[in-house]
Amino acid sequence: MNPDKPLPEGLHPDTLAVRVGIDASPYGENSEALYLTSCFVQPDAATSARRFANEEDGYTYSRTSNPSVTAFERRLAALEGAEAAIGTASGMSAILLMGMGLLKAGDHVVCSRSVFGSTMKLFGSEFAKFGVETTFVSQTDVAEWRAALKPNTKLLFAETPTNPLTEVCDIAALAALAHDAGALLAVDNCFATPVLQKPLALGADVVIHSGTKFLDGQGRVMAGALCASQKLIDEVFAPLIRTTGQVLAPFNAWVVHKGLETLAVRVRAQSANALQIAQWLESHPAVDRVFYPGLPSHPQHALAMAQQGGVGGAVIAFSVKGASPEQQRARAFHVLDSARVCSLATNLGDVKTLICHPASTSHGRLTEAQRQAAGVVQGLIRLAVGLEHPADIQADLARGLDDCDNY
Numbered sequence: 001m002n003p004d005k006p007l008p009e010g011l012h013p014d015t016l017a018v019r020v021g022i023d024a025s026p027y028g029e030n031s032e033a034l035y036l037t038s039c040f041v042q043p044d045a046a047t048s049a050r051r052f053a054n055e056e057d058g059y060t061y062s063r064t065s066n067p068s069v070t071a072f073e074r075r076l077a078a079l080e081g082a083e084a085a086i087g088t089a090s091g092m093s094a095i096l097l098m099g100m101g102l103l104k105a106g107d108h109v110v111c112s113r114s115v116f117g118s119t120m121k122l123f124g125s126e127f128a129k130f131g132v133e134t135t136f137v138s139q140t141d142v143a144e145w146r147a148a149l150k151p152n153t154k155l156l157f158a159e160t161p162t163n164p165l166t167e168v169c170d171i172a173a174l175a176a177l178a179h180d181a182g183a184l185l186a187v188d189n190c191f192a193t194p195v196l197q198k199p200l201a202l203g204a205d206v207v208i209h210s211g212t213k214f215l216d217g218q219g220r221v222m223a224g225a226l227c228a229s230q231k232l233i234d235e236v237f238a239p240l241i242r243t244t245g246q247v248l249a250p251f252n253a254w255v256v257h258k259g260l261e262t263l264a265v266r267v268r269a270q271s272a273n274a275l276q277i278a279q280w281l282e283s284h285p286a287v288d289r290v291f292y293p294g295l296p297s298h299p300q301h302a303l304a305m306a307q308q309g310g311v312g313g314a315v316i317a318f319s320v321k322g323a324s325p326e327q328q329r330a331r332a333f334h335v336l337d338s339a340r341v342c343s344l345a346t347n348l349g350d351v352k353t354l355i356c357h358p359a360s361t362s363h364g365r366l367t368e369a370q371r372q373a374a375g376v377v378q379g380l381i382r383l384a385v386g387l388e389h390p391a392d393i394q395a396d397l398a399r400g401l402d403d404c405d406n407y
């Protein structure tokens with residue numbers, strides 16, 4: 001941004017994604033500078049003292065703040081409609097920061113049991129060690145969330161759509177429930193991104209991002225972020241991360257900051273490809289079920305369309321038919337191994353289509369009974385759709401699906 005020409009008010013999200021950041025340096029670069037520095041030279045001792053005492057803005061040390069990180073934080077906050085954001089080293093470190101900032105021993109959390117696996121472990125095992133109790137409830141049944149509330153409930157945590165089954169929860173309903181109980185609602189917006197869904201506008205108090213996924217969009221760096229009110233950022237999260245140190249590296253911040261410039265076009269194009277592939281999968285004789293919010297067969301299709309601006313997103317799960325779990329697994333492995341375009345990898349949000357088998361990867365540490373309860377059957381395949389031509393991805397899947405009968 002040009003320091004002499006501040007951006008006008010009322011710009012559209014597509015414009016904000018390209019234009020919001022920090023002022024250009026005196027050299028007037030158009031592509032944002034990368035501030036790869038751990039510390040900042042202070043003009044004089046008195047200024048240094050004021051900056052360290054938080055009495056004056058100004059950079060001192062990159063664990064406290066860094067211009068490349070600030071630029072990313074401002075741009076993401078603008079897209080989420082948040083007053084402020086804070087960059088973190090990864091998505092998990094954003095959730096850790098949130099928990100450390102909002103919870104203490106004796107507090108209670110209600111969390112969907114369909115959230116990301118590491119999130120389940122963080123709440124269920126790690127926070128439990130510090131005396132924070134978590135009740136896991138149905139992703140979709142608001143009555144179960146209500147029944148789980150206790151006088152000491154401080155936080156409701158949701159993710160929508162979820163991994164891998166793309167289950168959708170009602171953000172506005174959960175926000176109302178949280179606020180009636182004197183608690184906050186945090187939403188992991190990794191799958192939908194602010195292009196499709198703005199949880200803060202629906203009543204959530206905190207938004208979590210794994211920047212590793214769609215925000216980067218090309219699978220290059222680990223990154224994360226937390227969006228919230230200016231008050232929560234200034235009084236809780238910024239002082240905390242300065243102590244705990246899970247900060248976003250300037251280089252990664254720069255990559256993700258540039259990634260946000262193309263976020264909307266990527267998410268819309270990848271979602272359009274996903275819808276086409278999901279419709280085709282639903283008609284394939286070797287496929288048992290397709291889980292995709294954009295299909296009328298999805299159990300929360302109407303809610304998803306209302307909450308996500310009519311778009312289903314870029315992640316699909318589908319299961320192959322099979323007489324037994326062993327046969328389903330053999331067929332799923334055959335589909336994965338037959339793919340020559342899709343990458344066999346567990347990330348998502350990449351412009352390259354990624355294919356994986358949740359039961360032996362993200363959900364591999366669960367018992368078979370836990371997997372069944374979670375709906376992660378042996379025949380389930382997750383497809384994170386990229387920017388390739390959808391016909392090429394269909395042909396790549398057909399390579400394995402068309403001769404599943406032989407496995």
Ligand SMILES: *Cc1c(COP(=O)(O)O)cnc(C)c1O
Binds near residue numbers: 116188222
């Ligand atoms: C990947 C992911 C995370 C964790 O993010 P990392 O950047 O890998 O730490 C959290 N939530 C969801 C929904 C994710 O997909």
